[in-house]
Amino acid sequence: MQEAKGEGILFLKVKPGTVETALREVRAKAEVTEADPVLGPYDLVIAGAFKDLEDFRRFSEGIVKTDFCEDCVESISLERWRREKPARGAAAAWTLIKAENPKRVAEELRKVPAVNAVFSTMGSYNVVAKLVAKNPRELQDAILRNVHALPGLRRTESLTMAGEED
16 A cells, blocks of 8 residues: 555535635645635635645644634545646646546546646545646546546546636
């Protein structure tokens, strides 16, 4: 089994009307590498790099104690890959994947041009990918034609967000 490195992803449900406050507070934290508002069962996806797993747990516990947090699901990262020159676009999504062979799925996702980051995780899903495309149609195609076509997928869930267009 791979050893966890202190990196992690939080899927956060916030109280109504507090998304902007939550984003501002979370993005101000030094450990946070990404914080994105999403549509779906969660309101925010937060990725971070921590000294160790205990530091990640303390961070997660601190988020749960905030006034804006309604629910928080943590996913410990075993390995993280990011594209050197990430794609930018008007449409993006975090895709949560449960796979029979997560290592193989993570390797295959790195070949998909729309994939900017891949996290192998311990949690409800064992792979999490961030995808970016020029428009919603291209994003949908990348998810349906490239991600869903990977062998050994058991379940996926995509959380869409506003893109990263300049």
